[in-house]
């Protein structure tokens with residue numbers, strides 16, 4: 546379908562992170578004419594600091610997140626099967642995940658391409674259970690520019706602009722999509738949003754195990770190979786807002802990884818990164834209608850799962866945008 550501004554198909558999206566770009570692409574594909582307004586563009590959005598794997602962390606409610614995650618998984622597999630791994634920064638990462646308590650099979654086990662339980666004799670010391678899983682891994686430095694390119698190729702436009710309040714830009718009869726991440730608290734006047742600060746350390750690539758341990762939120766361990774480098778994580782500190790890397794935390798992140806893979810001792814540190822996960826008791830994905838005929842579709846609060854839920858949420862945003870147009874047509 547061709548974007549049709551003349552027939553009221555113009556849509557303004559706030560935010561150029563993983564959420565805003567994924568929505569922009571799907572909306573353009575559905576025949577809308579999206580414009581993104583954003584203060585920060587990649588690589589200066591939250592995604593840049595992310596580890597980032599297809600995995601649900603600090604994102605609710607499960608009654609919606611599982612379906613969104615599966616839609617995203619299907620799209621990641623499609624891109625990989627089409628040979629787009631290198632240009633998108635997507636790969637499949639086989640890793641061990643360790644647990645302090647016995648685990649049932651995870652909900653997604655039937656949907657991923659490799660999964661097996663680690664035999665009791667092979668479970669690392671100090672843990673009760675472990676899984677071998679192969680999950681999509683995303684390198685944000687490649688994936689976000691890929692999304693930007695896809696958005697522009699579908700006719701989408703982007704303006705770098707800071708907005709004080711959504712009310713400042715909302716026009717009668719207009720549809721806005723709010724993908725402002727952790728800043729939705731101010732923009733949409735939503736006190737439920739909080740920062741879940743995360744820090745990661747990028748080091749030189751060298752052979753080591755891929756490893757995931759989220760059994761203790763204060764001592765998260767991620768070791769993920771991204772081809773050109775390895776990303777080490779991590780942290781999750783609620784209500785912390787500073788964006789400068791904390792040197793002591795970087796040392797702790799590296800030491801936890803070295804306890805698992807001592808050979809990484811000689812790997813040079815390439816970067817220390819910080820991002821503010823948009824925390825909320827549950828993701829806000831809903832339409833808000835106003836008396837002047839305008840509406841906002843909110844899509845924020847994805848916590849530590851913004852990549853994982855991205856395509857599923859974007860498709861739901863498109864469905865809500867279609868429904869809004871249909872309601873307006875009926876009301877005329």
Ligand SMILES: Cc1cc2nc3c(=O)[nH]c(=O)nc-3n(C[C@H](O)[C@H](O)[C@H](O)COP(=O)(O)OP(=O)(O)OC[C@H]3O[C@@H](n4cnc5c(N)ncnc54)[C@H](O)[C@@H]3O)c2cc1C
Nearest residue numbers: 560561562563564584585598708726743820850851852853
């Ligand atoms: C360390 C770390 C590890 C992570 N690991 C994973 C993982 O393994 N898997 C996973 O799925 N997710 C992971 N995440 C979470 C994921 O990165 C986030 O959920 C996601 O990046 C949020 O994206 P977003 O587009 O909603 O918000 P953001 O990327 O924060 O984008 C918000 C956009 O809104 C714009 N904006 C905000 N306020 C204004 C304003 N006033 N005016 C104009 N523009 C505005 C910003 O400029 C920006 O463009 C991780 C995050 C971190 C920090």
